[in-house]
Amino acid sequence: MAHRVRSGTNKSVDTLNGIPRKESTAARTTYSKNSDNESIYESIVNFLASAYNSETQEFLGRTALGWALILSFYIVFYMSLALIYSGMWFLWREVILNADSPKYSGPEDGLAWSPGVSHVPIIDPDRKSTLIRFSRSNDTQTEELANFMYDNFLKFYEPDYWTSANGNFIDCTSGRTDDDIEKVCEFKLDDIRPCTLEDGYGWGDGQPCIILKLNKVNNWWPENYNESEVPDEIKDVWQKNVITLNCYGSDPVSRESIGAIEYYPMQGWSFDYYPFTGQQGYKSPLVAVQFMELPHRMAVFITCKAYTKNMVYHASYGLGMTQFEIISD
Known part of the structure; x- marks a missing residue:
């Protein structure tokens, strides 16, 4: 008759064959998921810790004023681009391509x-x-x-x-x-x-x-x-x-x-x-x-x-x- 005994290393041993018993797949999967969750959580915590400096009150290397200034710059920059584009479109549509006005309109146009x-x-x-x-x-x-x-x-x-x-x-x-x-x-x-x-x-x-x-x-x-x-x-x-x-x-x-x-x-x-x-x-x-x-x-x-x-x-x-x-x- 085969007998099962506990080895000193806490592993189940088959006394008949002398082969350690394998742990269940479910147990290993649960352990792996827990480890992954802990790793993701630690990564988030580390990122937030490195992104925000509580001593200088900087986020990603910039203070709130710095972020406000750079955001204002890009808002003004892209609004200017939009205004330039709109102005050129209006000039093209209403002046150059105006169906009610010819291209040439005065003696400055020579012939x-x-x-x-x-x-x-x-x-x-x-x-x-x-x-x-x-x-x-x-x-x-x-x-x-x-x-x-x-x-x-x-x-x-x-x-x-x-x-x-x-x-x-x-x-x-x-x-x-x-x-x-x-x-x-x-x-x-x-x-x-x-x-x-x-x-x-x-x-x-x-x-x-x-x-x-x-x-x-x-x-x-x-x-x-x-x-x-x-x-x-x-x-x-x-x-x-x-x-x-x-x-x-x-x-x-x-x-x-x-x-x-x-x-x-x-x-x-x-x-x-x-x-x-x-x-x-x-x-x-x-x-x-x-x-x-x-x-x-x-x-x-x-x-x-x-x-x-x-x-x-x-x-x-x-x-x-x-x-x-x-x-x-």
């Missing part, structure tokens, strides 16, 4: 102190080419051209886009009747008939309408020519208080082949729409130029030039003029 002339459509999405090529017999293409002009530009002249609740629009059909320059003359798409979406802007008939406008320059006032100063090329069509528009072939061959040209609603832009001062809802007036007799399968190079006494011309920058080419297949 920009004169409006450029823009035309629609520009087919090239990268705006690197001014060539307009179309086939009058291709109904799909001519319809796409008409829709392109309307969707990307002309629809913004619909009343839903320019009607203002503050009543700053006036009817200038018979001339401006209000001297308040903050009042904006209405421009309606009906004014450029027969160049309308319903008529496909003439593309399907081979008589395309090109829409022209003067770019906005803040506080630019057009000036009248004296009668003796009117350029020869517009003497027959020049009117007082109108920025005269003249389109012609850019080279001798184009001048011979360009054919008849019609302008709607007039051959230029009335002074009544100027100056632009950032008025709410302002839309630049338009002139529709319709080419009635374009030749087939021949490139026609066209220049359209605006005339007034204080107009500056620069072909590369499009100041005072615009140039494009049309090929009708």
Whole structure:
């Protein structure tokens, strides 16, 4: 029979085999957890003891005043960063990218102190080419051209886009009747008939309408020519208080082949729409130029030039003029 005896070392010994009995796993686990808890507690106590110096009343090496000063510094520092960022954002959003104010606004901008002339459509999405090529017999293409002009530009002249609740629009059909320059003359798409979406802007008939406008320059006032100063090329069509528009072939061959040209609603832009001062809802007036007799399968190079006494011309920058080419297949 086997007998169990207690050894002198307090360990249970199997007298049959002479092998010490193993302690239970639960006992060892409990002991280990207690040791870990004591170790964590001691670590916390040691950290607090080292973090706070009761003699100098410092926490992590700084007094309460020191912590208050450094906290105040970072509060002021990050508030300053926030104010700088907010100021730059406001400057970018409200001044540089302000939809109601142009980028150039005075003689300090050099050549920009004169409006450029823009035309629609520009087919090239990268705006690197001014060539307009179309086939009058291709109904799909001519319809796409008409829709392109309307969707990307002309629809913004619909009343839903320019009607203002503050009543700053006036009817200038018979001339401006209000001297308040903050009042904006209405421009309606009906004014450029027969160049309308319903008529496909003439593309399907081979008589395309090109829409022209003067770019906005803040506080630019057009000036009248004296009668003796009117350029020869517009003497027959020049009117007082109108920025005269003249389109012609850019080279001798184009001048011979360009054919008849019609302008709607007039051959230029009335002074009544100027100056632009950032008025709410302002839309630049338009002139529709319709080419009635374009030749087939021949490139026609066209220049359209605006005339007034204080107009500056620069072909590369499009100041005072615009140039494009049309090929009708």
